[in-house]
Amino acid sequence: MDGSGGGQGKGGDRGIGSRRATRLIHGRSQSSMWEYSHHAIPPITASTTFRLSSVSRGQKGFLAFGSPDLGHGESPTYIYDRLDEPTTSMLEEVLADGEGGDRAVAFACGMSAISSTLMACCSVGQSIVAHPVMYGCTYSLLTKQLPRFGITTVFADMRDPEAIRLAITADTRVVYFETPANPTLECIDIQNVATVVGAINAARPVEQRVRIVVDNTFQTLWGQRPIESGADIVVASLTKNVGGFGVDMGGVAVVPRELCGPLKGIRKDFGGVLPPASAWDFQVYGLSTLPVRLARQVQTSRAVAEFLASHPAVSRVSYPGLPDYEFREIAEKQMRTPEGEFCPGHMIYFELAGDPEISANRRERFINYLAEHAYSIMLAVSLGMTKTLIEAPGLMTHSSFDPETQMKLGIHPGGIRLAIGLEDARDVISDLSEALENSI
Numbered sequence: 364m365d366g367s368g369g370g371q372g373k374g375g376d377r378g379i380g381s382r383r384a385t386r387l388i389h390g391r392s393q394s395s396m397w398e399y400s401h402h403a404i405p406p407i408t409a410s411t412t413f414r415l416s417s418v419s420r421g422q423k424g425f426l427a428f429g430s431p432d433l434g435h436g437e438s439p440t441y442i443y444d445r446l447d448e449p450t451t452s453m454l455e456e457v458l459a460d461g462e463g464g465d466r467a468v469a470f471a472c473g474m475s476a477i478s479s480t481l482m483a484c485c486s487v488g489q490s491i492v493a494h495p496v497m498y499g500c501t502y503s504l505l506t507k508q509l510p511r512f513g514i515t516t517v518f519a520d521m522r523d524p525e526a527i528r529l530a531i532t533a534d535t536r537v538v539y540f541e542t543p544a545n546p547t548l549e550c551i552d553i554q555n556v557a558t559v560v561g562a563i564n565a566a567r568p569v570e571q572r573v574r575i576v577v578d579n580t581f582q583t584l585w586g587q588r589p590i591e592s593g594a595d596i597v598v599a600s601l602t603k604n605v606g607g608f609g610v611d612m613g614g615v616a617v618v619p620r621e622l623c624g625p626l627k628g629i630r631k632d633f634g635g636v637l638p639p640a641s642a643w644d645f646q647v648y649g650l651s652t653l654p655v656r657l658a659r660q661v662q663t664s665r666a667v668a669e670f671l672a673s674h675p676a677v678s679r680v681s682y683p684g685l686p687d688y689e690f691r692e693i694a695e696k697q698m699r700t701p702e703g704e705f706c707p708g709h710m711i712y713f714e715l716a717g718d719p720e721i722s723a724n725r726r727e728r729f730i731n732y733l734a735e736h737a738y739s740i741m742l743a744v745s746l747g748m749t750k751t752l753i754e755a756p757g758l759m760t761h762s763s764f765d766p767e768t769q770m771k772l773g774i775h776p777g778g779i780r781l782a783i784g785l786e787d788a789r790d791v792i793s794d795l796s797e798a799l800e801n802s803i
């Protein structure tokens with residue numbers, strides 16, 4: 364506990380005893396890293412560098428850089444924004460608390476959080492085991508970029524414990540997956556993966572252990588906390604539902620204490636720094652409204668998914684809130700709010716009826732019709748905004764997978780990804796209904 368919170372109730376004590384939704388709003392107004400106990404809303408720090416009173420103070424700042432105890436008993440000496448600064452530190456503390464992890468390190472976007480985390484865990488000659496269905500740019504990072512630096516990836520179906528066991532070798536340092544996976548929304552049982560990896564780690568020295576890294580972008584810390592289910596690290600894009608309004612890019616890695624320094628070192632040297640103004644938006648606008656926004660999105664998503672599932676032109680709907688969702692049992696176990704409520708999320712994947720070629724043609728006509736005529740649905744990539752977005756993953760977000768691999772992974776030529784926003788469900792359904800009637 365740092366400080367008394369001078370004149371502002373329990374703000375100085377990290378809100379101990381209060382519930383998570385409340386802590387997402389209030390955070391901690393005073394610590395050894397910042398002192399905003401007299402502000403209702405914290406200020407945005409707007410200086411790229413910091414005045415130092417002596418050379419030895421500057422030296423001290425560089426020496427202390429990356430310590431996991433800064434803000435947790437140790438006071439920082441701020442030097443330069445690329446190292447550390449108070450607005451981002453405030454956000455990092457709320458994110459670590461929300462995900463239930465030791466430390467959070469914020470980044471310029473989700474991809475810089477993912478790439479930095481993998482670089483912190485793996486060196487040349489070491490490898491990653493990943494579930495094959497994932498966001499297209501992560502796939503491109505694993506298959507095109509990291510191999511150039513001697514870090515390779517093998518793919519294994521994380522729903523099959525034996526496949527994970529067989530894929531892990533002496534060089535493996537990371538097991539990586541998204542759940543639910545982008546775009547098909549298949550669920551991976553985090554506890555099951557943790558059991559397999561835990562047994563392998565039990566026979567390894569600490570420095571060779573395999574870390575489980577889960578991308579929690581789709582669910583956010585309000586809809587799922589992978590660390591509580593046995594993951595070591597959570598990575599996420601803040602650009603999506605944490606930001607919530609589609610105006611800032613950001614990313615985060617929530618890591619065990621010992622990875623805080625190495626990860627901040629990578630951020631310092633590779634430079635994927637989150638601007639303080641964006642950190643402020645994520646905290647003041649994004650996190651504080653996340654539980655309310657997600658509850659509304661879930662309500663609308665259920666209604667939209669039910670509508671799509673009942674439509675004859677739609678052959679398949681994947682939404683964790685539907686009773687016949689393939690991974691319903693896993694979803695009900697791990698996709699929960701901190702209050703224990705089932706949170707099936709706001710992403711829907713569906714396919715139009717017909718053989719692959721017919722389905723692909725129908726998809727193009729259907730989405731183009733929406734792009735031209737719909738009021739409440741926009742053709743755009745991204746997700747987690749106030750506005751509902753639709754896209755064709757095979758041609759857009761997942762175009763880094765070749766068509767044959769897409770087919771193998773269930774990314775169907777007629778597959779459509781819908782990211783539900785905050786509109787009235789009746790308007791979204793009405794736009795979908797009109798497009799299905801008129802374009803197919």
Ligand SMILES: Cc1ncc(COP(=O)(O)O)c(C=O)c1O
Binds near residue numbers: 473498580603
């Ligand atoms: C699951 C997932 N992870 C990571 C990212 C990358 O996030 P960003 O665009 O903030 O780099 C995305 C982007 O769509 C995503 O869908």
